[in-house]
Amino acid sequence: MTVEAIRGSSDRSVLVLTSLAGGPKHGYALIKDIEQFAGIELGAGTLYGCLSKLEASGLVEPLPSEGRRHPYRITAAGLVAIEERLSASARIARIGLQRIAAAT
């Protein structure tokens, strides 16, 4: 599984994978982390929509439940996918910022 699994998907998948790249998290911890680093508050429906898609793609996997909390972790394929996706985004951002700087 490569970046193809998240290509064309919304930024929400990228946010979830980026959050899980920092370590396993359960749903509420994911929401808090994403809010902290991206300023975006995901709802339960949106979050589990992403998690189900990413799990079906083999990019995340569930860990044993801790009471009422259900943690997930990123898989090796997920790490490759998010690294490729973020590298591409960083490249575009760098070029865009250079051009903006040149234009001003």
Place this chain on the structure above:
Amino acid sequence: MRPNRWIHAALRAYPQAWRARYESEVLDLALELREERGVGEYHIALGLLFNAPRAWWRQRRTLGHRRMFAGVGLALAGTAATLAALLVPASPAGSSPFRVVSGAMAPTLKLNEVVHVTPLSSSASLASGQIVVFRNPPTLSCGERH
């Protein structure tokens, strides 16, 4: 009132397989969101309802995508075949196929050969048993010239 009544109702909009896998987790998360942040039940239920169509769409793609693509492929092939049958004539326009039932015209027309006959007049009707006079095609190369 039953707790999470609206959330349960919203979850019923999801595919059965999705509910079997994620329903309890979503309910636990909803409970935590309500306790920790005071998020309203309606708000969570609306968010779930909004995302339900995507779950159905993904289920179609993941569980039945091969069957679906095969069906789409068959439908496209059928459409292409139908269009080809309609647009590409099996015989020259306006012609009718006739089988040569006699060897009397050999070697020009051999027994059991099929010829496509185009009437010179649009009002002319042809039927088996009628005598047809052929004109030598002036420009077409139909094999041996006579």
